[in-house]
Amino acid sequence: MGKNILKRIMLIMYFVSVVLIILMSVRKIISIPVFSLAFIVQAVIIVIIHEFFHGISAEKNGLMFTSMYIGPFVLLRENRKFTGLKKVKFNGSYLGRANIENREIKNDDDFKIHSNAWRKAIKAGPVSDIRISTVFIIIGICTGIYEISIAVLMIDIFVCIPSFIYGDGEHLFLIKNNKVFEISVIYTYSMIGNISNQTDEYLYRKLIDEIDKTVLNDDSILPLCIAAQSVIYKSIAEDKIIPESIKNTAKDIVNKGPKCFSQGMDIIYFRSLINTMILYYLCVEENKDYAERLYLYVKGMKCSVPGERLDKMRTEHILGKEDYKKEIESGKYRNQMFYGCVGFENMENIIDDKVIEYSYIKNKKTET
Known part of the structure; x- marks a missing residue:
């Protein structure tokens, strides 16, 4: 209002x-x-x-x-x-x-x-x-x-x-x-740099603990959406299962739907969370049924900011909707505002490789 x-x-x-x-x-x-x-x-x-x-x-x-x-x-x-x-x-x-990056925390x-x-x-x-x-x-x-x-x-x-x-x-x-938002900002801007395992583990655990303590409501849904997306994105890059509490938080946000997000740019975070969840459930847990259900939320979405087009390409490529291998491998659809951010670029490379590898394996199984 x-x-x-x-x-x-x-x-x-x-x-x-x-x-x-x-x-x-x-x-x-x-x-x-x-x-x-x-x-x-x-x-x-x-x-x-x-x-x-x-x-x-x-x-x-x-x-x-x-x-x-x-x-x-x-x-x-x-x-x-x-x-x-x-x-x-x-x-x-x-x-x-x-572009600002953190030191060791x-x-x-x-x-x-x-x-x-x-x-x-x-x-x-x-x-x-x-x-x-x-x-x-x-x-x-x-x-x-x-x-x-x-x-x-x-x-x-x-x-x-x-x-x-x-x-x-x-x-x-x-x-x-908002404690979740505060930790998310510091966690995200640590990930884009080149940080030690000790800093990574400290911030990851701190963010997980804060998400667990936060009740999902109209005031907390945006910070929780950003926080959950950060955790899931990193889990894809590291090929590790995320805690059940984070899965449940992400699912609850999706179930509440886009109407809970303010008009304007906030809805982008909702779409970004869903695209990241699709990659996670395919690359890490290989749960295609749930990934396909999630895709219905972003099917036909408009790409309004840089990076979103790549999100869409990754999602549709890994689900076999379109062949975007060349576009993904080119790297030209990445968000240019993270140009030169070593940590973030390394994660982007890993995730692109996972998307292409998964699609290749899936296609080979289909051919067989």
Whole structure:
């Protein structure tokens, strides 16, 4: 209910903003070409500064700032210095992103340090938006080029505020108030790096214990969905049976259905969980009947973000619906925002091999 009201308020703000821009243009208060140029230049600057402050805050508080994505480019970082620039396939789900990885987490004290560092890193981006916006507004007023001030206000309304509400702000709220989400974030961003077995075991056990303690309801379903998917994904890569409690949690989430997820991007996590479960029940437990039932939930789904198309290809290939061997082996359908993340890329390679191997074995049995 709260999100629906918020969406309506945002739509009203968008409409009023557009009308005001048109009126100011008609009355020659602003020049549309100057306004457009100011909007584009300032948007790029704000995105770069926003992501940089996410990363630099993480680095100052003990995490690793390993790369920064700006549109189709990724700046590589090592030993607190940017060391190179690579061009990657543009990821339409974000304009920029700071790639942050954890260091070793072997006990509760390490975990607390990392949790505090993540809170500060998430908060740093929106704080930088406020500061740079204030600077641009002052510059516009002092120079008399009001297009600068108005353009940055439009960026705040159309980009920064929605990004905070549905991105950084929501993540900051969850990491402060939901233990499952907090552990999931730290666990996931440890998996993408190159971590020790001790860190892996500590975080895995901590996440399992927290999932077991959490009651499934409307408030916890999204964090539990993310947590369960992380555990199942890693279990596929390591070819190990997951605890019954995790299976039951995942099944309960699926049974509740997509209607329990908020409109917008949240539904992606539901589809991702199901695709991961399909791979698990085929590759690890060889339970094709249940995998086929799960497939009915995602059959004909739309792939709305990078990585989802690969999820669909893996699912349909392993079930024998389509032949996507070449596409899976090419690696070009992977989510580019994890480019260079050693741990994650290793798991992706293992899972791709398992999907292709399983399909090959199944086809050979069918031929026989």
